[in-house]
Amino acid sequence: MMRALIIFCHPKQDSFNAAVLNAVTAHLDAAQVEYRLRDLYRTNFMPVLTEHELDCYLDESCNADPVAQDVADVQ
Amino acid sequence: MTRALVIAAHPVPDSYNQALHARTVETLQARGWDVDDCDLYAEGFNPVLSEAERRGYHDEPDNIAPVADYVERVRAADALVMVFPVWNFGYPAMLKGFLDRVFLPGVSFRLEEGKVKPNLTKIRRLAAVTTYGGTRVRAMLVGDPPRKCVTRAVWHVCRPRSMKYLALYDMNRATDAKRGQFLTDVGDQLRTL
Numbered sequence: 001m002m003r004a005l006i007i008f009c010h011p012k013q014d015s016f017n018a019a020v021l022n023a024v025t026a027h028l029d030a031a032q033v034e035y036r037l038r039d040l041y042r043t044n045f046m047p048v049l050t051e052h053e054l055d056c057y058l059d060e061s062c063n064a065d066p067v068a069q070d071v072a073d074v075q
Numbered sequence: 076m077t078r079a080l081v082i083a084a085h086p087v088p089d090s091y092n093q094a095l096h097a098r099t100v101e102t103l104q105a106r107g108w109d110v111d112d113c114d115l116y117a118e119g120f121n122p123v124l125s126e127a128e129r130r131g132y133h134d135e136p137d138n139i140a141p142v143a144d145y146v147e148r149v150r151a152a153d154a155l156v157m158v159f160p161v162w163n164f165g166y167p168a169m170l171k172g173f174l175d176r177v178f179l180p181g182v183s184f185r186l187e188e189g190k191v192k193p194n195l196t197k198i199r200r201l202a203a204v205t206t207y208g209g210t211r212v213r214a215m216l217v218g219d220p221p222r223k224c225v226t227r228a229v230w231h232v233c234r235p236r237s238m239k240y241l242a243l244y245d246m247n248r249a250t251d252a253k254r255g256q257f258l259t260d261v262g263d264q265l266r267t268l
Contacts, residue, residue: 011126041126047168048122051086 004028004035005073011041036073045070077200078109080152084159084170086116091246091254095204096158098258102265103156111148115169120145122172135181145177154200154268155233161207161221161242164214174229183232191231198233200268201225204241204261211244239264 006024010017021037028035040047056063064071081100085092096114103110115122131138139146149155159170166174178184185192203225207214214222226240241264243249243257 011124011129015129047172048116049086049162049167049169051088051116054087054090 006037008039076109077153078151079103079154080111081156083114084167092160098262099158102262122169124175138179142177146182152198155198156202158204161205164217164220193232193234195233199235200237201233201235202239202268206246207244208247
């Protein structure tokens with residue numbers, strides 16, 4: 001079954017972008033598509049790649065740890 | 076005296092990118108320029124444009140209040156040099172957020188009938204010093220966005236008389252000799268910016 005991941009990124013909930021998001025989710029609901037919605041602003045996603053993250057960037061045993069939930073969502 | 080704003084955006088102090096940053100600052104200072112060295116990671120810059128900032132985005136001059144110090148530093152500059160790694164064929168979030176939050180209407184541009192007009196024309200010299208993991212061909216295949224962001228978008232708001240985009244591609248396979256040569260090249264190029 002098709003599963004969609006929606007990454008939403010706008011600080012205003014009453015923005016045009018939010019209206020577009022509503023249209024997308026309404027469409028997916030109508031089509032009975034399973035989806036996850038990740039609202040980067042509302043969940044206070046930290047976009048700054050840190051020194052620690054870069055140090056372990058190539059180490060696949062632990063490089064996903066700081067963003068484990070996001071990686072699970074993508075996968 | 077020429078006042079240069081150097082904006083650096085790499086988290087690791089002993090990285091190659093920070094060596095490029097140091098070479099940049101040294102070279103410009105050796106020209107007798109007054110260098111404002113702005114290391115966004117070291118200064119703990121917060122790159123997230125907030126809801127309040129977005130709501131007040133077009134309200135000049137109050138829109139600069141959350142980042143007034145940075146706006147002042149940008150407005151003081153006669154030269155702008157950005158030193159950053161390219162990640163995912165774009166600016167690091169730290170630098171992208173700096174441009175989102177500080178390059179505001181009334182600062183970097185004016186909106187006239189919905190069109191962007193340059194407002195940072197005090198900046199007469201513009202340069203980027205950057206590194207890519209991938210090759211130049213791979214970057215071109217995706218349109219090389221950071222090259223265009225600098226040489227078209229930032230260029231447009233400054234309209235500088237001198238501009239240089241100094242890029243080392245294919246860092247994933249670069250040798251010490253190649254990295255060393257690029258450090259030298261950056262110094263040479265910035266002496267004539």
